[in-house]
Structure formats: structure tokens, C-alpha cells
Amino acid sequence: MPLALLALTISAFAIGTTEFVIVGLVPTIAEQMGISLPSAGLLVSIYALGVAIGAPVLTALTARLPRKQLLILLMALFTAGNLLAWLAPGYNTLVVARLLTGLAHGVFFSIGSTIATGLVAREKAASAIAIMFGGLTVALVTGVPLGTFIGQHFGWRETFLAVAGLGVIALIASMLLIPKAIPMQPVAGLKAQLSVLTHPRLLMIYAITALGYGGVFTAFTFLAPMMQSLAGFSPSAVSFILLGYGVAVAIGNIWGGKLADKQGAIPALTLIFAALAVLLLIFQFTVSIHYAALVTVLIMGIFAFGNVPGLQVYVVQKAGEYTPGAVDVASGLNIAAFNVGIALGSIVGGQTVEHYGLASTPWIGAVIVAVALILTIISGRLDKKNASVAQWKQA
Secondary structure (H helix, E strand, O other), X not given: OOHHHHHHHHHHHHHHHHHHHHHHHHHHHHHHHOOOHHHHHHHHHHHHHHHHHHHHHHHHHOOOOOHHHHHHHHXXXXXXXXXXXXXXXXXXXXXXXXXXXXXXXXXXXXXXXXXXXXXXXXXXXHHHHHHHHHHHHHHHHHHHHHHHHHHHHHOHHHHHHHHHHHHHHHHHHHHHHOOOOOOOOOOOOHHHHHXXXXXXXXXXXXXXXXXXXXXXXXXXXXXXXXXXXXXXXXXXXXXXXXXXXXXXXHHHHHHHHHHHHHXXXXXXXXXXXXXXXXXXXXXXXXXXXXXXXHHHHHHHHHHHOOHHHHHHHHHHHHHHHHOHHHXXXXXXXXXXXXXXXXXXXXXXXXXXXXXXXXXXXXXXXXXXXXHHHHHHHHHHHHHHHHHHHHHHHHO
């Protein structure tokens, strides 16, 4: 594995910890700040909004900066945002801190995906992305449960201080392991780069990403309170459940990358989205049954992030085909789409909790994922149609 890819993975671990640790802290923040569960859950949406803004816009504006210099600046911003969260005197400052760290996240994964695919042979592109995004899954395995434990026993502020320390480690890793001369793809003008916002085929992929991820987060945002209030687990047991979920996600992420490399993005995504929709429906019936809920969550973890490598390599491939001068921005928009999905999923989940209760979030999520599945099938058929037309023209 190239050392530069290892540095990207370390940074992804730090970023993944701060992104997802909030899920385990939602009940703690709500209690300690005296706010409602939906208000605490909104911190997930605010972070995702920062990613959605940062990924396409800041990626386009920083397209000509040397990659190493940009990565170092991003990790510095990430660390500063977490320090601000640690020091936040109130809810509004915490919102600003989450927005700042989200901005850093968006640009990092935009350029990280194209750097990762450029470090390996084309046929291993999805696996390279899976390795980088493996930092996110390792964060779910170790960073999120540990951060949740720290928040429950020492306070949520100390969790963000610990994450800032991870940011410093990632910053040093970028300085030491990322080479100065990273090949940069030809960059189109700003107007041409932003044309990826209007290309219908790319827009379909962004919609698949947002809906596929959003459906999962409709339930996942409130996983901790569901496992406590409905499944009957103690707060300390929930930390171990999140650990088990993270292990399942780590396995699923690598498996999803290999599946996309072997079968292609569309067949892999079709299988994963179909499984997720079914598992969310099953969770609807098992969420109030102690051990059945646990088993469902662990199986669901295998598929929950397995779609990430396939989605990201698919958009990079299609951007290279339709908008070759704006691959980084197209990659960034897909990162934005992931986080628009997270934001919408957490908002929909919050509204569901407020009006219908925690127990209704799984089936709502299943419906959203099912829409992503339908769009995936349509996109695959369009690919085949375009390939047939191209062959006919060549003949």
C-alpha cells in the first residue's frame, strides 16, 4: 500500500471519528445542554451541511493549490473546529464548530478519492477508495465507541478535545507521508467545473448517493436512543453495540470495494441497496426485541457502508467520461451528496421521532433506500443503452 494512501486513511480516521461520534453523544448532549433529542440530532445535519457546502464549492476554489499543502490546511481547519467544539459556551457555538469541521471534511474526501484512485491500477480503484474510507470504518470500530464512552463518563466536551488530538496526529501524518509532488489532473475553468451540477447522468448518481445514505441515517442517527429506550440496553452496553456495529461496517466496507471491483459498481450497489431496504424493514419489527435488535443491527452494519466504494468509484468513472476537466469537483459533489443524505436522513428521522416516535424510523429509512435502489437499476440500464449506441456508431 502506498504511504500516501496510508496518510489519507489516518486522516479519514480522524474525520470519521468527529463525524460519527455525535451519534453516540446525542442522548448525552441533549441531557447535559438541556435540549431536545431532535435538537441534538440536528448537530448531525449541521455537520453534513458543512460537508455539502465545502465539497463542491471549496474543492473548485482550491483546485489549483498543491495537494499536499491543501491537505495540511484542511487538517489544521479540522483540528481548530474540534477545539472550538471543546470550548463552546453554548449550543450556537457548537453548531458553528460542527459547520467548520464539516467544511474540512468535504474538501478532504473530494480530493482524497481522486488521489487514492491515482495511486493504484484502474482495476483496483474501488479497493483503493475502500482502504481510504476504511479510516471512517475504523473510526466506527474504535473512535466512536471510545468517544461515546468519554462523553458518557467525562462529558461531551472532552470527546471533542480527544478528537482534536486525532486531528494533530493526522496533520503530522500528512506532513510526513504525503509526497510534495502529487500529480494533478488538468483543471477546467470554474464555470466548466461547476457544470457537473447540471449534468443529468451525474445528478442521478448524486441522488442515488443521497437517498441510499439518507435512508440508513434516518434510523442510524437515533440508533443509541433506540437501543436504550426500545431494545432495553444500558448506556454502557450501547457503547459496545456501536463497537460491534463498527466492526461489521469495517468488514462491509472492504467487501463492498472488492465486490465493486469484481462485478462492477451497478451490480454491487443493486445488491447492497436491496439488502439494506430489507434489513431496515426487519429492524422495524425487531427493534423492541432485546437480542433480535442487536443481531439485526450487526448484520445491517455489513451493508450500511458497503455502498461507499462503489458509489465513489462510479461517479469518478462517469465524471471522467462526461466532465473530464472536473473529476475532483464531481467527486466532491458526491461527497456532498453523501452528507446531504445524512442531513436529510437525520432531519427526517428527527421529525419521525417527534411525531411518530423512535420505533417508526426504520421503515421510513427502508422506503428511502428502496427509491435509491430503483434509481440504481435505471442508471445501470442507461449505461447499457449508451454503450450499445456507442458500439453501433463505431460499427
